[in-house]
Amino acid sequence: MYWLPLTLILTSGQLLVKAGYQTKGQNCSSADNRLQIGTYQFYSDCDSQNYCSSDGVCQPKGCRKDQFPFGYSQDSPLPPLCPSGQFCPDEADACQPLLSVGSPCQLNRDDQCEPPPNAAELADTLHYGRNVNGAVCLNNVCMWANVTVGQPCEVENTAYIAYTGSSEYIDVASRGNCQVGLFCDSQQLTCMSMKAVGESCDGDKECSSFNCQSNGVCGQSADTPNQIGVWVYVLVGVGILGGMSGTLTLLFLIHRRQRDNEREKREQYWREQYAFRQNILQMRETARTSILSLPGHGSNRSTMYSRAASAASDDSSSPIPQQQSPYGASGLRNYMVDDGDFRGRD
Template identity: 60%
Template sequence: MLPLTLFSVIYLFAPSALAGSVQINGSCSQSNNRLTVGTYEFDGDCDSVSFCNSGGVCQAKGCRRDIFPFGYAQDDPNLPKLCPSGQFCPDEEDACQSLIAVGGTCQLNRDDECQPPPNAGDLADNRFGTNVDGAVCLNAQCYWANVTLGQTCVVENTPYIVYFSGGEAIDIVSRGNCQVGLYCDSQSLQCTQQLALGATCVADKECSSMNCLASGVCGEAFDVPRHFGTWVYVVVGIGIFGGMIGTLVGLFFLHARQRDQEREKRIQYWREQNAFRQNIMQMRDTARASLLSLPLGGGTNSARSTLYDEQSPITQHQQQQPKGSGLRKMSVDDVGSDGEMDLANVVREREDDAPRFRSARAF
């Protein structure tokens, strides 16, 4: 493992052309190991599943820091192991190593690499994570976060690049080795009591909530649950039920309009069918009146006169099975029940008169 400090980061700012692209068994150089500008994430020549060993060759990683590390499938058989208690996996992830004693060299923000104090339960910061089990890595050296109020402390200021809609800016994170509830003042280098809500501040570490607002006062911590007044729940409840009722009422009127449209279509269809029926009945009455108005006697313009004048004498077979004209049959069929008997009687009378007309012509 090659220790990395803030002082060596300045030299390693320029990234290599082949950074992070060399695969296992490829050539590499440990001198290219560095922390990424702005984020201080470890990077090197080898890809995400290998590290650069002392021989200058990319080798498969021997341990991992995360449960689900980048570059591996969830069921990858080559997934490196997690280090057991009392050991840590360095940034290079080459192999698990023993925890570092106080005063030893550690990597940036790797408080977990340092040995915890005997009273780790009393010194550990489990809320904001300012230390790990009471141990803290400051300026590449392990300390215990046990310095009391007014005592000399060690401070570490790390600038990070933050991005926002207006561009980018520098966010300085300041850490120290004071006990929980205290902070290391960068000017006096003494542990000072953290400030309460609403107090004037210039950095997050000065507030007990670790949240110094842009207005320069200590605000609530980010993990504090928000509580709302009863009126908020009342308004929300009214809004929910009002929305439900409004939806139902809107659907009722929408469906009512659709029903009215369908009803109008049916009425229009009925009107059209009724008008069509009236037209048919009018045509029937007109046809019946036209047939009944035909003359009974012969004449030069009579259809019956022409028929009997031009035809030969009726045979016996024709007398037994008289045939009416197609026009008469169609007319009888078309006549409704109210005029069917009258029209049939007229046709029967005219057929009975046919022999008398022929006898008169024979003389």
């Protein structure tokens, strides 16, 4: 990673300009066109759907360089993409023909430069941003990325402001015009071979994986898939089965304890009910015994029984009175007497 002083960037970052709010037909100034400090995003007085024309009036954009440009709603009509052999500038006023080697170009717009004859050989097929079809825009000049090992090269260091949480830092992107597989050393300004994974490095451009780790060693490419061993899958499977078994066992033990508690409560209830019934029977027997043990209780009982027997004998000697049938003397109907209520029956 290459670092630049913060003075210029932080000082320029203090400039706060209200721009990018003018709509179609409103006044603007092309002198306000600029690249934002830190992000290098193109900004003008007009909004994202318009550009500032030479007449100082915002007009709808005449082209786009992105498949899905920023600032357009789903139903808004999009400006056209440029055909092969042309490019859409940052102003997006109209498509323009590709620029030849040595022509001025806009920052990081390698697509504005005309590709070399052997573009297929020099192109960055891994799309790490080293060039576009073998052409590269360095220090706002179009050139080809065709410099070989040990030859003098051009280098461009661009400082971007990056953020992590509440802090910010400078991330420097360093690019050169060396062939793919080489990098332009910023100190010696000569093309050198890229370093393999595990070698020491100072920036991403030095590594063949384009990934210089924080410990100063080239690491695997950021898009390299992780290779997981079979033992990991086995361990995960055992862990899942163990977790399921442990959960089921724990639930079984918890429910069994609950069932035992409920069973104990029911048994205690029935024991209490049985003891209560036994107490009632015991109290009844005790009361009966107490009554029978009272003085004179036996003679009174015998006298009562003798009187009842005498009365029964007197009643048996007297004739049974005949009730008069309420239905006459014919005797053709039977009747029953129930608590003084007479109900006839054929």
